[in-house]
Amino acid sequence: xxxxxxxxxxxxxxxxxxxxxxxxxxxxxxxxxxxxxxxxxxxxxxxxxxxxxxxxxxxxxxxxxxxxxxxxxxxxxxxxxxxxxxxxxxxxxxxxxxxxxxxxxxxxxxxxxxxxxxxxxxxxxxxxxxxxxxxxxxxxxxxxxxxxxxxxxxxxxxxxxxxxxxxxxxxxxxxxxxxxxxxxxxxxxxxxxxxxxxxxxxxxxxxxxxxxxxxxxxxxxxxxxxxxxxxxxxxxxxxxxxxxxxxxxxxxxxxxxxxxxxxxxxxxxxxxxxxxxxxxxxxxxxxxxxxxxxxxxxxxxxxxxxxxxxxxxxxxxxxxxxxxxxxxxxxxxxxxxxxxxxxxxxxxxxxxxxxxxxxxxxxxxxxxxxxxxxxxxxxxxxxxxxxxxxxxxxxxxxxxxxxxxxxxxxxxxxxxxxxxxxxxxxxxxxxxxxxxxxxxxxxxxxxxxxxxxxxxxxxxxxxxxxxxxxxxxxxxxxxxxxxxxxxxxxxxxxxxxxxxxxxxxxxxx
Amino acid sequence: xxxxxxxxxxxxxxxxxxxxxxxxxxxxxxxxxxxxxxxxxxxxxxxxxxxxxxxxxxxxxxxxxxxxxxxxxxxxxxxxxxxxxxxxxxxxxxxxxxxxxxxxxxxxxxxxxxxxxxxxxxxxxxxxxxxxxxxxxxxxxxxxxxxxxxxxxxxxxxxxxxxxxxxxxxxxxxxxxxxxxxxxxxxxxxxxxxxxxxxxxxxxxxxxxxxxxxxxxxxxxxxxxxxxxxxxxxxxxxxxxxxxxxxxxxxxxxxxxxxxxxxxxxxxxxxxxxxxxxxxxxx
Numbered sequence: 001x002x003x004x005x006x007x008x009x010x011x012x013x014x015x016x017x018x019x020x021x022x023x024x025x026x027x028x029x030x031x032x033x034x035x036x037x038x039x040x041x042x043x044x045x046x047x048x049x050x051x052x053x054x055x056x057x058x059x060x061x062x063x064x065x066x067x068x069x070x071x072x073x074x075x076x077x078x079x080x081x082x083x084x085x086x087x088x089x090x091x092x093x094x095x096x097x098x099x100x101x102x103x104x105x106x107x108x109x110x111x112x113x114x115x116x117x118x119x120x121x122x123x124x125x126x127x128x129x130x131x132x133x134x135x136x137x138x139x140x141x142x143x144x145x146x147x148x149x150x151x152x153x154x155x156x157x158x159x160x161x162x163x164x165x166x167x168x169x170x171x172x173x174x175x176x177x178x179x180x181x182x183x184x185x186x187x188x189x190x191x192x193x194x195x196x197x198x199x200x201x202x203x204x205x206x207x208x209x210x211x212x213x214x215x216x217x218x219x220x221x222x223x224x225x226x227x228x229x230x231x232x233x234x235x236x237x238x239x240x241x242x243x244x245x246x247x248x249x250x251x252x253x254x255x256x257x258x259x260x261x262x263x264x265x266x267x268x269x270x271x272x273x274x275x276x277x278x279x280x281x282x283x284x285x286x287x288x289x290x291x292x293x294x295x296x297x298x299x300x301x302x303x304x305x306x307x308x309x310x311x312x313x314x315x316x317x318x319x320x321x322x323x324x325x326x327x328x329x330x331x332x333x334x335x336x337x338x339x340x341x342x343x344x345x346x347x348x349x350x351x352x353x354x355x356x357x358x359x360x361x362x363x364x365x366x367x368x369x370x371x372x373x374x375x376x377x378x379x380x381x382x383x384x385x386x387x388x389x390x391x392x393x394x395x396x397x398x399x400x401x402x403x404x405x406x407x408x409x410x411x412x413x414x415x416x417x418x419x420x421x422x423x424x425x426x427x428x429x430x431x432x433x434x435x436x437x438x439x440x441x442x443x444x445x446x447x448x449x450x451x452x453x454x455x456x457x458x459x460x461x462x463x464x465x466x467x468x469x470x471x472x473x474x475x476x477x478x479x480x481x482x483x484x485x486x487x488x489x490x491x492x493x494x495x496x497x498x499x500x501x502x503x504x505x506x507x508x509x
Numbered sequence: 510x511x512x513x514x515x516x517x518x519x520x521x522x523x524x525x526x527x528x529x530x531x532x533x534x535x536x537x538x539x540x541x542x543x544x545x546x547x548x549x550x551x552x553x554x555x556x557x558x559x560x561x562x563x564x565x566x567x568x569x570x571x572x573x574x575x576x577x578x579x580x581x582x583x584x585x586x587x588x589x590x591x592x593x594x595x596x597x598x599x600x601x602x603x604x605x606x607x608x609x610x611x612x613x614x615x616x617x618x619x620x621x622x623x624x625x626x627x628x629x630x631x632x633x634x635x636x637x638x639x640x641x642x643x644x645x646x647x648x649x650x651x652x653x654x655x656x657x658x659x660x661x662x663x664x665x666x667x668x669x670x671x672x673x674x675x676x677x678x679x680x681x682x683x684x685x686x687x688x689x690x691x692x693x694x695x696x697x698x699x700x701x702x703x704x705x706x707x708x709x710x711x712x713x714x715x716x717x718x719x720x721x722x723x724x725x726x727x728x729x730x731x732x733x734x735x736x737x738x739x740x741x742x743x744x745x746x747x748x749x750x751x752x753x754x755x756x757x758x759x760x761x762x763x764x765x766x767x768x769x770x771x772x773x774x775x776x777x778x779x780x781x782x783x784x785x786x787x788x789x790x791x792x
Contacts, residue, residue: 229749251575251750305556306575360731363750371576373737374554387731389645 029218031490031508033501034231034243038199038224042185043178044166045117045125050412053162053500054244055202055222059100060166060187063091063110064157068267068496070321070416072158076105076167076188086152086452093143097211099169100192107139112170114147121178127164152452155417162414162500190215190504199224216492216507228252228363235262235485241508243485244499245269250308250364256485266310267495269482270413272317272421273365275356275372275406276474280435283348284405290472291332292342293354293406296379297372298334303478306367311478316465317411317421319479321497324418324461329469331476339379350380355404357397360387365408368477401434409474414498418461419448426468441467525779532772536765540588551582551739560755572757574747580757583739584765590651590740591769594724595717598658603713605659606666607705611697613667614674625671628664636661636723644732651734654727658720669712673705707784714777718770725766741766 039052044060047053065075077091097105114137122128133153138146149156159165169186176184185193190212191204201223206215223240225231228247234240236259248256248264256262277284277293284290303311312319315329343352354376358369366387373383386404388397397403409432413421424430427445428437444467448460469476484495489509496502555577563572563580571580613621643657677683678701686700727733728742736743741762748759 229752249750252753255753301556305559363747366731366736367575367747370737371554371556374552374576377552383737384735385737386648386650387736388648392645 029508030221031217031219031242031503031506032221032223032240034225034234034240034247035222036224036226036228036231036244036247040198041182042193042196042202043125043182044168045122045127045164046182047163048126050414050499051244053498055204056166056185056187057162057189057500057502058191058204058220058504059185059189059193060168061097061189062161062165062167063093064161066158066161067502068494070497072161075161076110080157082452086154087149089147089149089156090140091145091147093145094211095143097188098209099172099186099188100207101169101172101186103169103171105167105188106142107145108142109167109170110145111137111139112173113165113167116168116173117164122164125164130159131164151450154452154454154457155415155419158415158417190502191217191220194219210504212504215504217503220503232256232485235487238487241487241490242493244501245482245484246271246362246499248483248485250306250310250483253308253310253483261488263486263488265484265486265493265495266481267484267497268312268319268321269480270319270321270416270498271410271480271482272314272319272413273408273410273477273480274317274474275369275477276409276425277472278401278403278405278407278435279473280401282405283346283352283354286346286348287472288342288346289348290475292339292346292348292379293376293381294332294472294475295335295342296339296381297375297475299331299475299477300334302368302371306371307364307478307480310481310483314476314479316418316469317409317425317474317476318413318418318465322413322416322418322421324422324458324465326462326465329462329465332469336375336379343379343381348381352381354381354383354406355386356383357386357388357393357403357407359390359393359408359410361390362410365410369408372475399431399434403434406475412498414500418465419445422461422464422468423449426464426473436473438471522779522782525775529772529775529777529779532768533776536588536769536772537592539585540592543582543585543589547579547582547586549582551578551586552737554578560751560758563757563761571761572755574744574758575751575755580744580761583744584741584761587739587741587744587762588765588769590728590734590738591721591724591766594651594655594658594734595721598655598662598720598724599713599716601655601659602662602716603666603709606663607670607702607709609663610667610670611674611701614671615678615693615697615701621671624667628667631661631664640723640727640732641730644727649727649732649734651738654724654733657727658723662716662720665712665716666709669708670705673708674701677701677704711777711781711784714773714780718773718777721773722766722770 035051035054037049037051039047039049041047042056044056061076063075063077064072066072076094076097078094080089080091082089093107099105114134116122117127117131118134133149133151133156135148135150138148140146166187172186173181183196188211190207190210192207194203194205196202201221204220206218208214225234228249231240231243231247232252235243253264256264277290279285299313303309303313313331315331318325356369358365369385373385376383398407411421423445424432426433426436426441428442444460444464448457451457482495482497482499486493491507491509492505558573558577559575561569561573564570569579573579609624613624639661640657644653647653683696683700686696724733725742725745728740729746731746733742734740744762745759751758
């Protein structure tokens with residue numbers, strides 16, 4: 001009978017946590033954040049995880065900075081000039097900045113950072129290819145550097161504000177070594193590193209000599225809580241002040257909002273979701289079948305009910321914040337009659353089978369897919385859902401073209417530029433495009449990569465969006481909000497669209 | 510043992526049998542009836558009627574889940590998966606395990622060593638580790654879940670059968686059968702196997718209950734059967750996020766599991782006492 005407890009254990013644990021949710025208030029001046037993932041290394045060149053940036057945005061600075069409003073502004077560079085038709089950028093650096101270990105920030109640190117990123121150390125990591133348009137960095141004087149580019153990169157300035165381009169301390173890394181730096185990060189940002197326990201959490205404290213003025217919080221702690229229900233229980237218990245995405249399941253929003261001292265903050269996010277089609281095998285090779293499957297599903301109803309309005313419909317694989325978004329494009333309307341007619345025209349008999357592959361870690365998305373399967377049944381298509389372990393799906397099933405007729409694609413698009421999404425999704429031979437080879441689309445994708453004329457580039461990106469919608473490469477689902485749950489004792493929190501938080505101005509009561 | 514306590518024990522045995530058979534019989538009947546009661550397989554969604562409370566709407570006695578599906582319909586239909594996985598996986602494990610046990614117990618020597626070392630290795634692997642590796646590599650689904658359970662459990666039967674065969678093979682009736690020239694196959698299946706049915710049946714009954722729980726655990730973890738098919742483990746997993754505001758989405762499938770496993774365990778317990786001459790209760 002002991003075995004009886006197995007499936008019930010998580011539920012009982014939950015119930016207990018709920019019962020004992022009386023709040024020991026966190027210490028004055030300390031903010032505790034729950035993040036769903038430990039990135040493992042804090043070195044900017046080792047990561048591509050947004051939950052790395054949720055922490056590291058407080059430790060490091062880049063030459064540019066993009067705040068929660070999505071607008072690009074000065075960071076460690078106060079201004080810059082784009083020269084030589086976009087193949088050279090001159091940055092004027094901020095003066096009086098020091099790293100958290102005391103060494104000064106200057107042009108040599110910038111050169112060191114990019115030599116490291118583009119050298120053998122950086123080539124080992126996933127950030128290298130984002131920045132390989134940079135040919136070299138030249139020190140002009142102590143506070144001026146020139147970036148020489150192999151070809152113009154229209155998204156470079158945005159990319160200098162995040163991830164691999166964070167400025168790192170040369171002396172510290174040379175003295176302590178790469179391995180030490182992975183777990184003991186130092187930057188020029190508002191909070192300085194205190195301690196890190198893998199899979200448990202990381203602690204930071206205010207950096208008194210931060211160039212922008214000392215932050216209002218004394219201490220900033222992150223706890224890595226993967227289980228959404230646990231994160232919410234800790235929030236209710238007062239042991240966590242802020243739960244960042246992607247954590248809060250839609251179904252828990254009303255529970256959180258019903259507590260007087262908690263609230264949910266939801267802002268338009270960058271994550272877009274789609275079920276992409278296998279265009280090489282099965283009935284989905286036929287464009288009419290793909291269109292019919294899209295029409296058969298009432299995506300608006302799914303957004304309004306299952307997602308509780310925490311998402312907006314999309315007409316291309318990007319949200320409205322993305323450069324290349326075309327507001328005149330409209331999603332394919334829900335039309336089961338037309339869907340049935342198209343299926344009949346394509347010769348698909350009622351009872352046809354398709355398989356939908358999804359990741360096994362997203363409860364809300366599973367619900368969405370159960371609803372989709374039910375809509376498809378109404379037009380005579382029997383869909384089965386196959387959940388895969390996330391890494392297995394991302395590194396084997398999709399890249400090697402082993403998916404069913406449809407497969408989940410969630411995409412972050414942090415550069416807010418459709419190129420980052422479209423090129424990787426649609427260009428032939430890319431990891432995320434195992435099935436489609438279309439020379440016309442390839443040419444379109446390549447043509448916009450080195451154009452610096454903003455209007456012309458936007459036009460091409462919109463053309464790509466329309467082209468992919470016309471060919472129905474995916475059933476576009478929605479652009480999901482970023483959902484934060486927060487204790488009301490936290491003041492001045494501005495929710496960023498992608499959980500890259502900078503908590504300089506935040507305070508707690 | 511005093512007369513008083515043995516009469517109480519006998520009454521408890523009757524009680525065990527009554528409750529066990531009513532529970533198991535009732536659940537099996539309901540699950541079989543589900544084909545007539547719910548021809549839609551409990552899959553009709555109604556996004557306008559999400560998370561209805563139980564005992565309010567007559568057409569949804571146990572309420573609805575987060576997609577507006579009737580909980581009662583899904584419970585009854587979901588029982589199909591539990592019973593199917595429970596019985597088929599045990600049947601598979603019994604067939605393989607018994608054959609292996611018979612062969613290694615009767616022949617001894619090389620085959621015995623091979624099969625038993627293999628069994629030892631497998632017993633050293635934690636089930637969940639094996640399950641996650643196995644299902645992550647070949648993928649989930651109904652058939653794969655059953656195969657996994659068979660693969661992980663034939664060892665128990667093999668060991669049980671081998672142990673009994675080791676003692677039985679030296680007994681006079683086997684020796685005499687051999688002496689009059691009965692072929693090995695005859696000895697194994699006609700003379701040895703019937704003597705093993707008692708303990709096998711008991712182990713099977715208890716294992717069905719255990720496998721139903723394992724299947725639910727795996728499905729709960731997202732490794733087991735396809736989430737579009739209603740199953741108790743899947744319902745528990747779906748209901749988890751709604752536990753604080755819609756308890757009925759996970760409490761009812763939890764209860765269904767509890768009652769099924771309780772019924773099977775009571776029956777198994779009763780069977781063991783009735784079939785095993787060395788246990789005092791049946792006397």
